[in-house]
Amino acid sequence: MPKELCFYSLGTQSEMVRRGDISARELTHAHLERLQTHDGALHTSLALCEQALEIADSIDNQRHLGEALGPLAGVPLAIKDNIVTQDSPTTAGSRMLHGFRGPYEATVLTRLKSAGAIPLFKANLDAFGMGSDTSRSYVGPSFNPWSLAHVPGGSSGGSAAAVAAHFAAGALGSDTGGSIRQPASFCGVVGLKPTYGRVSRWGLVAYASSLEQIGPLARTTSDARLLFEAMAGSDPRDSTTLAQALSPFAPRDSLKGVRLGVLQGIEGLDKEVEQHLSKVYSTLESEGAVLVPVSLPHLEHALSAYYLIATAEASSNLGRYDGLRFGHRAENPKDLSDLYERSRSEGFGEEVKRRILLGTFALSSGYYDAYYERAAKVRTLLIQQLATVFQTCEALLSPVAPVLPWLHGQHHRDPLATYLTDKLTVLANLSGLPALSVPCGLSSQQTHSLPIGLHLMGPALSELSLLDLGHWVERLFPSPACPFGRS
Amino acid sequence: MVLPEPWEVVIGLEVHVQLKTRTKLFSDCPVSGGSSADLLPNTFTDPISLGLPGTLPTPNAEAIRLATRLGLALGCEVAPLSWMARKHYFYADLPKGYQISQHHHPICRGGAVPVSPGVEVALTRIHLEEDAGKTVHDARRGESQVDLNRAGVALVEIVSEPVMHSADEAVAYLKALHQLVIWLGISDGDMEAGNFRCDANVSLRRKGEALGTRTEIKNVNSFRFVGLAIHAEIQRQFSLLSQGLPVIQETRGWDETKGVTRSLRSKEDAHDYRFFPEPDLCPIAVSDDLFAQERTTLPELPLTRSQRFQSDWGLASTEALSLTDSRERADYFEAVLSYLNEPKLIASWLLNEVLGTLAKLNLTLSNDVLAPDTLAKLLTYLKAGKLSGRLAKEGLQVVLRGEDLDDWVVRHGGQVSDSAQLTAIASSLIEQFPNQVAEYLSGKEKLFGFFVGQAMKLTQGKANPEELNRILRALLEARR
Numbered sequence: 001m002p003k004e005l006c007f008y009s010l011g012t013q014s015e016m017v018r019r020g021d022i023s024a025r026e027l028t029h030a031h032l033e034r035l036q037t038h039d040g041a042l043h044t045s046l047a048l049c050e051q052a053l054e055i056a057d058s059i060d061n062q063r064h065l066g067e068a069l070g071p072l073a074g075v076p077l078a079i080k081d082n083i084v085t086q087d088s089p090t091t092a093g094s095r096m097l098h099g100f101r102g103p104y105e106a107t108v109l110t111r112l113k114s115a116g117a118i119p120l121f122k123a124n125l126d127a128f129g130m131g132s133d134t135s136r137s138y139v140g141p142s143f144n145p146w147s148l149a150h151v152p153g154g155s156s157g158g159s160a161a162a163v164a165a166h167f168a169a170g171a172l173g174s175d176t177g178g179s180i181r182q183p184a185s186f187c188g189v190v191g192l193k194p195t196y197g198r199v200s201r202w203g204l205v206a207y208a209s210s211l212e213q214i215g216p217l218a219r220t221t222s223d224a225r226l227l228f229e230a231m232a233g234s235d236p237r238d239s240t241t242l243a244q245a246l247s248p249f250a251p252r253d254s255l256k257g258v259r260l261g262v263l264q265g266i267e268g269l270d271k272e273v274e275q276h277l278s279k280v281y282s283t284l285e286s287e288g289a290v291l292v293p294v295s296l297p298h299l300e301h302a303l304s305a306y307y308l309i310a311t312a313e314a315s316s317n318l319g320r321y322d323g324l325r326f327g328h329r330a331e332n333p334k335d336l337s338d339l340y341e342r343s344r345s346e347g348f349g350e351e352v353k354r355r356i357l358l359g360t361f362a363l364s365s366g367y368y369d370a371y372y373e374r375a376a377k378v379r380t381l382l383i384q385q386l387a388t389v390f391q392t393c394e395a396l397l398s399p400v401a402p403v404l405p406w407l408h409g410q411h412h413r414d415p416l417a418t419y420l421t422d423k424l425t426v427l428a429n430l431s432g433l434p435a436l437s438v439p440c441g442l443s444s445q446q447t448h449s450l451p452i453g454l455h456l457m458g459p460a461l462s463e464l465s466l467l468d469l470g471h472w473v474e475r476l477f478p479s480p481a482c483p484f485g486r487s
Numbered sequence: 488m489v490l491p492e493p494w495e496v497v498i499g500l501e502v503h504v505q506l507k508t509r510t511k512l513f514s515d516c517p518v519s520g521g522s523s524a525d526l527l528p529n530t531f532t533d534p535i536s537l538g539l540p541g542t543l544p545t546p547n548a549e550a551i552r553l554a555t556r557l558g559l560a561l562g563c564e565v566a567p568l569s570w571m572a573r574k575h576y577f578y579a580d581l582p583k584g585y586q587i588s589q590h591h592h593p594i595c596r597g598g599a600v601p602v603s604p605g606v607e608v609a610l611t612r613i614h615l616e617e618d619a620g621k622t623v624h625d626a627r628r629g630e631s632q633v634d635l636n637r638a639g640v641a642l643v644e645i646v647s648e649p650v651m652h653s654a655d656e657a658v659a660y661l662k663a664l665h666q667l668v669i670w671l672g673i674s675d676g677d678m679e680a681g682n683f684r685c686d687a688n689v690s691l692r693r694k695g696e697a698l699g700t701r702t703e704i705k706n707v708n709s710f711r712f713v714g715l716a717i718h719a720e721i722q723r724q725f726s727l728l729s730q731g732l733p734v735i736q737e738t739r740g741w742d743e744t745k746g747v748t749r750s751l752r753s754k755e756d757a758h759d760y761r762f763f764p765e766p767d768l769c770p771i772a773v774s775d776d777l778f779a780q781e782r783t784t785l786p787e788l789p790l791t792r793s794q795r796f797q798s799d800w801g802l803a804s805t806e807a808l809s810l811t812d813s814r815e816r817a818d819y820f821e822a823v824l825s826y827l828n829e830p831k832l833i834a835s836w837l838l839n840e841v842l843g844t845l846a847k848l849n850l851t852l853s854n855d856v857l858a859p860d861t862l863a864k865l866l867t868y869l870k871a872g873k874l875s876g877r878l879a880k881e882g883l884q885v886v887l888r889g890e891d892l893d894d895w896v897v898r899h900g901g902q903v904s905d906s907a908q909l910t911a912i913a914s915s916l917i918e919q920f921p922n923q924v925a926e927y928l929s930g931k932e933k934l935f936g937f938f939v940g941q942a943m944k945l946t947q948g949k950a951n952p953e954e955l956n957r958i959l960r961a962l963l964e965a966r967r
Contacts, residue, residue, distance in 0.1 A: 209766035319584020363761035
């Protein structure tokens with residue numbers, strides 16, 4: 001019995017379009033309908049990409065003319081709204097960029113489109129990527145399709161929820177301190193943060209330049225791989241991209257002898273998360289993997305280092321939002337100072353302001369050495385330590401977040417509590433190493449079953465190896481599909 | 488003003504020079520050529536130089552090459568790797584809210600600018616940075632207007648050591664540096680267009696003591712004004728200090744109409760630039776190949792060339808300096824010299840007749856306007872006596888009109904140098920004017936000129952003056 005089109009994997013959808021079993025227009029239309037019907041409850045979409053049907057039609061036309069179609073032909077994608085599109089606004093989830101239309105397109109989108117993918121809609125996010133639950137968007141929060149009372153995670157919460165709810169075949173997110181992996185984990189989908197420099201940041205509204213990467217979210221590791229392969233590669237517009245092309249990776253035919261590090265000494269770990277992960281580790285061991293306990297002496301400083309570096313870079317990157325050339329401008333400013341003060345006070349939300357203030361402080365004269373520079377040194381130590389770890393392990397495992405998805409509004413008065421949940425994911429951003437979040441089952445809470453994600457971090461350029469390990473995890477820990485919006 | 492002992496003024500200069508690149512420092516947005524006063528505002532911008540969300544800088548290789556060239560020419564240590572840094576402040580013409588500049592790791596350190604023989608001014612550093620746009624304040628309409636054409640343009644900032652001790656020294660340094668950046672092809676140096684901007688740091692102290700508090704004089708757009716501004720500032724600071732009042736560290740501007748400096752910003756408003764390394768850029772690399780390429784293509788610097796013109800060609804220092812005013816002129820001189828080995832003659836003609844004539848005709852010296860071999864030919868005719876001095880000057884006009892010189896010389900040229908011919912002419916004049924001969928012999932030396940004039944009339948000005956004078960003098964004296 002044929003499934004509803006939206007429930008097929010990304011890979012299958014593309015295959016169907018390429019074979020001509022369905023048209024790209026049909027596929028796009030199906031997703032738009034589903035979005036329209038069900039997004040009221042989740043609020044993942046901020047704006048539709050105006051050219052989607054046009055692109056779909058041109059793909060159908062190409063097929064009709066017998067031209068070759070790309071590996072992502074016809075695949076509709078949700079695009080996190082901090083990635084600049086030309087056929088829709090890019091708000092970065094903030095009033096500051098309400099209605100902003102970029103006169104250029106992010107490199108990742110050009111590449112995905114040339115592989116045949118169709119950007120379908122802009123996905124909700126914590127403003128400027130600053131947040132861990134998509135509660136900090138100026139248009140309101142997104143909701144977790146597994147449980148509407150719980151957060152979808154953030155800052156790419158809209159992207160993760162959309163993929164889980166089958167509004168799109170896959171999505172783009174951005175990850176500065178865990179913003180792809182954590183919402184992927186909370187929504188039971190796969191999320192990959194590539195090695196720093198693998199994917200161009202041209203067209204990504206900058207939050208923390210030395211930490212962030214655009215990456216894919218999808219329902220399976222194969223889907224994520226297809227997206228990643230289409231996106232990755234050096235870009236002359238982004239000097240920080242790497243020259244190295246992707247090296248082919250031969251899938252492992254078993255886990256026997258595969259050395260996997262397991263991160264020790266994690267404080268504040270939720271009992272249920274800990275127990276669940278224990279079972280995961282045992283299963284991997286019984287499959288032949290060699291689990292190696294790994295301690296990182298500076299683990300507890302990583303989070304502080306992250307927040308100092310990230311906020312410092314954010315305070316710098318957000319200095320351009322002044323109401324002068326684009327974006328929100330206060331009415332009737334008396335003078336330049338007034339224009340700056342009111343435009344920025346009105347345009348930015350509370351969390352953004354908090355981080356700008358922190359970051360400005362960390363860079364300021366008299367404090368730079370004690371804060372920013374010291375954080376940079378901690379960063380170097382972490383990089384060195386992790387390099388040692390990967391001399392003896394193929395990947396380092398841990399939970400993605402120390403806690404399960406929390407309830408809406410639970411952390412709102414305590415931003416630090418939210419920051420602490422990033423402690424496991426920031427390592428990959430600080431070190432620039434690639435990391436993957438793979439669903440490994442559901443929590444067994446009485447009222448709600450919430451997804452739990454396994455975090456796999458690897459040495460530089462090891463995305464395909466991580467995705468392969470992730471594929472094993474998928475097979476060993478199959479989770480039921482998200483029940484949201486299924487008749 | 489001359490300060491009384493034991494006071495001295497200490498001056499350091501920071502010069503911002505716009506690099507002659509086709510596009511901006513961090514994007515391929517074209518740079519407006521010529522005077523920016525003629526251009527529509529905000530027409531030379533792009534998403535990167537506007538600081539739009541999601542944009543990233545990429546470095547301009549030509550700018551790096553020019554900075555390397557300048558550093559090598561001035562004997563700086565040019566770093567194989569240098570780092571860009573963000574310098575933060577809020578102003579309407581700074582789109583990103585920060586300027587990408589260099590802080591702890593500039594591309595060049597040390598070096599010196601040769602100013603005059605035996606005099607050089609040491610440099611602290613040279614670094615790359617992007618320019619900001621321009622803000623124009625319209626007081627009448629009560630508004631400020633922002634033009635971002637210049638935002639993102641490539642600059643080098645050249646920082647001298649605080650080793651100058653007079654306004655004259657400062658101006659001499661600026662003029663030498665200005666000549667150099669044009670000479671090396673680094674910049675157009677167009678001060679009116681703002682491509683060469685000087686900031687002067689001025690402080691006073693008693694000799695032997697630590698440096699006094701300095702003020703920075705900004706936005707002075709001519710050498711003359713820099714000199715005047717420094718003078719005025721020295722007077723102002725001395726007046727304060729001799730009354731026992733302190734000099735406040737601040738930024739001052741030059742008020743042309745009142746002839747004084749005035750405060751622009753005080754220390755209280757001093758910026759904390761919150762420098763940190765630019766995360767969007769890799770270190771700026773100067774490869775071994777680039778080093779080698781620039782080293783081998785460095786031209787002889789103006790002062791060295793001027794010295795060589797004096798020692799090799801025996802030219803006077805004023806002539807040598809004038810000939811090396813620009814690389815084009817010095818090259819031209821040596822081109823003519825390659826056809827005719829008469830350095831003094833060529834120098835004299837080039838600097839006086841040629842440049843003078845060209846100026847009157849509103850032309851600039853170039854190979855197209857007056858080919859070096861053509862000038863050489865003209866001077867060869869002169870040297871060989873085929874043309875008199877006066878005829879040679881006419882000959883110059885002829886070639887500038889594009890006419891054939893050889894042809895013209897044949898028709899109009901030819902000095903009468905044959906002594907038999909001249910003797911015949913002189914004798915006939917003496918026969919013709921006996922009264923004047925008598926007057927001359929009675930002591931009126933002036934009448935010698937009369938006979939010269941008559942001889943010239945008869946020969947249509949072609950008589951060789953030296954020969955004519957000799958023969959005439961001899962014939963007249965023989966009548967005594």
